[in-house]
Amino acid sequence: MNFEYFFALLLGGLTRGSIYALIALGYTMVYGIIKLINFAHGEIYMIGAFTALIIGGALSFTGMNPVLIFVIASIAAIIYSAAYGVTLEKLAYRPLRNAPRLSALISAIGMSIFFQNYVLLAQTSDFLPFPTLLPRLKILALIEHLISTTQLLILISTAVVMILLTLLIQFTKMGKSMRATSQDKQMAQLVGINVDNVISMTFLIGSATAALGGVLISSHTGQINFYIGFIAGIKAFVAAVLGGIGSVPGAVLGSFILGLTESFGTGYISSDYEDAFAFIILILILIFKPSGLLGRKENEKV
């Protein structure tokens, strides 16, 4: 077995997994709290990538330091995506909070279609090149053929985000309110938690991490278009289901399993069916363990 090829696939899988994890967090947190698949979440990720492209592109013509531009573009993307996420919740999901779940789901699909076409009409349907902003690191010169700067950045920033998020959920007051709300919305309200704020906060955090994922993967692959959110969104959702939807560590675990499966699958089986691996995993997991790897089983009441 060719070790270098194997290592490249492993690293590719981890990179993919990290990106899926950053997106899947939003799905799993939102689902944990309001029991809704936020279909438009992939589009929030896409909007983050586009914002970074536009801001980064505009600034790169001024001749600023590329690393600084990258940082500014990433922060802009995170702020904008978070703003879009919160607005989305307020306009499309909040008025439907007491409606049947099917209505909220259709509303989410509507928003997904809307966002895609909004970006398509406002910008373009072509693939846009993402500016190369990050320099090659000197320390990496020896192993450069194995790992790139962007890959390293993706792995490190995902790890940092995961740690920060765990701390937030476990130890802050906001995290405690979130956990309480996901247990029982009504009871949380009774003990004085502002449920509306908690839900907005969930959307804000989820959208921000998705945007980070969008910026990182676009600078890694070097191109984006209005459609990238759709497939990435479905796959991240699959990852969230695989790990057990509603569970944050589950989403991370599921994302890495999915990323590695895809990477090795395309490497050793066939690259034509790249997108099919996620769907096969989804169908298998839903047949054999619908609550996911780390999810808890919920009993439904009539």
Place this chain on the structure above:
Amino acid sequence: MFSIKELKRAFLTSLWFMFLTFPLLVMKVNTITDTVIWRWMNLLYVGVGSFFLSILWKYLLERRDRKGSSTSRNPLTEKISKYMEKKNDRYSSMAVLILIVLLYPFIMSMYQTSILTTALMYVVLGLGLNIVVGFGGLLHLGYAAFYAVGAYTYGLLFYHFGLGFWVCLPLGAILSALFGIILGFPILRLRGDYLAIVTLAFGQMVRLILENWNDFSFGPSGIANIPRPDFFGKELNLAQVTNFTYFIAIGLTILTIFVIRRMESSKMGRAWEAMREDEIACQSMGIDIARAKLTAFSMGALWAGIMGVLFAAKTTFINPASFTTWESIVILCIVVIGGMGSIPGVIVGALLFILTPEYLRAFSQYRMLIFGIALVLMMIFRPGGIIPKVRKSYKFAADKNKSQEGEA
């Protein structure tokens, strides 16, 4: 009428939207010439537009909450059902409609006939999906896959065995229904959100297979030169065949409406409806949920298969690009916006959706954008759709001679 506070709120909302849309709507980066195109007018439009829309939005939301979200006391629905009760009026309007439909291809141009044929195909597709989504309450996002099964059945059977349109029509329907059952098995335990995502995945898988399995489906290049429908073995010229296809579409539409109306009030139809309302309660009443789900899927898929064969015959060329998730979502939009579970609603929805972009060319670019907003607005302000489903209710008529079965 508007307080200062409300105006201030609207002003802040418009500022917020100007901020939100700033990078995407105002700036356009050109990486070839290294310039940024600024489109400041867009910002002005967004600002002014969102100012007024936010006032309207608040007013509409308040009105909705005051009224409650009951759809039964809908003026339009009431008018329609009152009208339908008068038999004489109904028959005369039906006669006029039939006359228009029969004469249409002889009055209008071939292009117009062709558009109306497409619209009718979407009527049938919508009615088929309506079985799954409207009657069964199962959100299905991979419906175009069954459409593809029908189209490829005809395409491949013609290519390999030279089978004709009329033989393939029932074969496509049966195969598609079988696929519905195959899809049905793994998802028997799923509902709601999970079901939506699995059907989406199924639709994607079918498209992936059609695109990549070159030996089987000829990949992205598709199958060309599929014959148009023949009239008892006679070859027709282009004008004749367009009209003939139109009449086939009319015939299939009428057949669909007839069959689905019967299905709706059959034992199975009522099982579907019970399943939509509450799956667990329905199960405990002794209804076989698995059977209800499988029949809903296969009966829905059946119509997609038939339309797939007709589609292949009408366009004479098929490739995977016609059967994307977008196609499924357009059909879902037709059902949801027309009115889930309501047969007239789906018909109106399909005609509206397919004909409006054809006649308002300027609007066709914004088609999907408007569909997206329409889905959200419908769910918030009018969850029943344009023509909501009229529930059968039995009135107790003590002061009349006979008890009346009315639709109110």
